[in-house]
Amino acid sequence: MSARFELVATDGAARRGTLALAHGEVETPAFMPVGTAATVKTLDGDDIRALGAQIILANTYHLWLRPGRETLEALGGLHAFMAWDANILTDSGGFQVFSLEERRDVDDEGVRFKSHLDGSAHAFTPENVVGFQEALGVDVAMALDVCVKLPSSREDVAEAVRRTTLWARRCADARSREATALFGIVQGGLDDELRGRSARELVALDLPGYAIGGLSVGESRNDMYRVARSTAALLPADKPRYLMGVGTIPDLLSAIDGGIDLFDCVYPTRCGRNGRAMTFAGDLNIRNATFARDPRPLDATCRCRVCTTHTRAYLSHLFRANEMLGPRLLSYHNLAVLERLVTDARDAIAAGRWNGYRDDVRSRLPALERQAV
Amino acid sequence: MSARFELVATDGAARRGTLALAHGEVETPAFMPVGTAATVKTLDGDDIRALGAQIILANTYHLWLRPGRETLEALGGLHAFMAWDANILTDSGGFQVFSLEERRDVDDEGVRFKSHLDGSAHAFTPENVVGFQEALGVDVAMALDVCVKLPSSREDVAEAVRRTTLWARRCADARSREATALFGIVQGGLDDELRGRSARELVALDLPGYAIGGLSVGESRNDMYRVARSTAALLPADKPRYLMGVGTIPDLLSAIDGGIDLFDCVYPTRCGRNGRAMTFAGDLNIRNATFARDPRPLDATCRCRVCTTHTRAYLSHLFRANEMLGPRLLSYHNLAVLERLVTDARDAIAAGRWNGYRDDVRSRLPALERQAV
Numbered sequence: 001m002s003a004r005f006e007l008v009a010t011d012g013a014a015r016r017g018t019l020a021l022a023h024g025e026v027e028t029p030a031f032m033p034v035g036t037a038a039t040v041k042t043l044d045g046d047d048i049r050a051l052g053a054q055i056i057l058a059n060t061y062h063l064w065l066r067p068g069r070e071t072l073e074a075l076g077g078l079h080a081f082m083a084w085d086a087n088i089l090t091d092s093g094g095f096q097v098f099s100l101e102e103r104r105d106v107d108d109e110g111v112r113f114k115s116h117l118d119g120s121a122h123a124f125t126p127e128n129v130v131g132f133q134e135a136l137g138v139d140v141a142m143a144l145d146v147c148v149k150l151p152s153s154r155e156d157v158a159e160a161v162r163r164t165t166l167w168a169r170r171c172a173d174a175r176s177r178e179a180t181a182l183f184g185i186v187q188g189g190l191d192d193e194l195r196g197r198s199a200r201e202l203v204a205l206d207l208p209g210y211a212i213g214g215l216s217v218g219e220s221r222n223d224m225y226r227v228a229r230s231t232a233a234l235l236p237a238d239k240p241r242y243l244m245g246v247g248t249i250p251d252l253l254s255a256i257d258g259g260i261d262l263f264d265c266v267y268p269t270r271c272g273r274n275g276r277a278m279t280f281a282g283d284l285n286i287r288n289a290t291f292a293r294d295p296r297p298l299d300a301t302c303r304c305r306v307c308t309t310h311t312r313a314y315l316s317h318l319f320r321a322n323e324m325l326g327p328r329l330l331s332y333h334n335l336a337v338l339e340r341l342v343t344d345a346r347d348a349i350a351a352g353r354w355n356g357y358r359d360d361v362r363s364r365l366p367a368l369e370r371q372a373v
Numbered sequence: 374m375s376a377r378f379e380l381v382a383t384d385g386a387a388r389r390g391t392l393a394l395a396h397g398e399v400e401t402p403a404f405m406p407v408g409t410a411a412t413v414k415t416l417d418g419d420d421i422r423a424l425g426a427q428i429i430l431a432n433t434y435h436l437w438l439r440p441g442r443e444t445l446e447a448l449g450g451l452h453a454f455m456a457w458d459a460n461i462l463t464d465s466g467g468f469q470v471f472s473l474e475e476r477r478d479v480d481d482e483g484v485r486f487k488s489h490l491d492g493s494a495h496a497f498t499p500e501n502v503v504g505f506q507e508a509l510g511v512d513v514a515m516a517l518d519v520c521v522k523l524p525s526s527r528e529d530v531a532e533a534v535r536r537t538t539l540w541a542r543r544c545a546d547a548r549s550r551e552a553t554a555l556f557g558i559v560q561g562g563l564d565d566e567l568r569g570r571s572a573r574e575l576v577a578l579d580l581p582g583y584a585i586g587g588l589s590v591g592e593s594r595n596d597m598y599r600v601a602r603s604t605a606a607l608l609p610a611d612k613p614r615y616l617m618g619v620g621t622i623p624d625l626l627s628a629i630d631g632g633i634d635l636f637d638c639v640y641p642t643r644c645g646r647n648g649r650a651m652t653f654a655g656d657l658n659i660r661n662a663t664f665a666r667d668p669r670p671l672d673a674t675c676r677c678r679v680c681t682t683h684t685r686a687y688l689s690h691l692f693r694a695n696e697m698l699g700p701r702l703l704s705y706h707n708l709a710v711l712e713r714l715v716t717d718a719r720d721a722i723a724a725g726r727w728n729g730y731r732d733d734v735r736s737r738l739p740a741l742e743r744q745a746v
Binding site for chain 1: 412439448684687
């Protein structure tokens, strides 16, 4: 498989690595901007490159429905379609399909569902989800998994683990493209025994990478931290570990501290569209009247294009005037914050000063946003 | 006054000039992207610079209401506020106020109006409109004018001309800032005699530039062309001439042909937000199903960043998926088309081949978009 992971340094459980994929190397820990529908909302490839991201995430469920496989193949695959020449990881769509609830029907064969766009009927199987991702030419494909909301009964979580393993095997058997690396997704809710079983069964498949799924779905932050860390410890040290759907500063600090290498989350771009700016001194709501004449940048320590160019006053005005440039600039800045966090984390781990860096960043966050790591 | 206009070349009535303003030179003919609320919608300064624009337009009415003079002054003026270091021209707000209709009340002193945002009461006078624009530190301020919708009675148009001259004199007397050049606005509807009177009265004030206002407000295209050309001929050859609110390819061709130097219009950005792409082969609706798998750029002859990067298929997808990147990319491209048109027009005029260029561009437009020049 075309995914070689090299562990460059460790500092405690924290890891500094390099993941070589078909479209270049990814320095880890890495945060992947989310481009659900073949666009990181409001940004294009030039912006993402300027942010320093070496990999972005797109979504099988959304791209399957629109523009669809035939269009994506006709245009030369997902990279060409969206004019992005670095790496792409696609989520399998499992998470989206299982969040449809009333619109889906699952058995061991796969999952039938109705489009949220037009109600049309579709079916995902482990095989066609791998086929779709390979047809798109992505660098990392995710196995189809069963994601349960939390809290759920132990029985439901165990059943999700059983089916996730069954489907991961079928995904592995369905592979036909060397340049697309298949990652498995560990499930098991908050149950240590089930997490352990899921991890063991997937690790036995010797996949080139593993994700921790089924978190950030309703559980407490402390539960999420605990399970992410204990699950990471069950995964092979020589493979990349990806915590799905995590993307705040304190969450990344905790997860990197627990040995996680890859992250994705809609948080920075969703916040950006809603006027919420992420900063190393805590999030702020740019619509707040207090910013209307504030000549400072969003974050005095940030070196991004937005912070070196624009004031809080201007950004505040853009949101009050409902100007599209506001969401764009805040999305860019928020992603810059997380890209800087992982960049600095990589340097700190490589230099053996991870604990100091982690504690320093945490100490500058407001008490409410700090969490035990 | 800080506006020196140099006529570099003429070819028939068409003019190639250089307008030196406080924030640098503007090569004319020039198209000014419209940044009503201190942002050219979806774009920031880096984008506008990349497009090659040397001057943009902002709007007194909108900025007066939001963010307001005190905020703009506190942040160091409009250039600093919006982080734009080239030239800015502000419209006087006359056009907006007179389009409020039921919400305004006019006499010789000025115009009282209610905000479209919150109904709050405001008053524009020639003096406070000049004071506002000077406080913002703009490079070109427009005199407060009276704009009538067409058709209107000769009496109403004559009254608008009378008041526009009265106000232009008071605007000229109110000037107190060397770096802000005051332009007058010729009114007079479609009436040659009234246009002549308005032009004569304003030219007597020896302002550094003149605009042709009161067009593109309901009259036919042929009427607009005829009056713009005949009015331009009444204006001094050694001052810049600005046709307000004009911004399609055939309209610019006709107006440049008649000796106009400056243009602004929301057309390219408004079209961009609505999925209408301007091309030298005619406008196209990117949402049209025919573009869903079209691998070509919007315009095969366009060298802009969008056309050298993205396919019609991708842009079509962005609009179908309601992705904000769609309006952004189309706005950028549409402005690039007009910036290229004026760039090529400048070269053609300087080289004495304006007629050939004009006819060539016109011949490539669909018959419906062609107009007599």
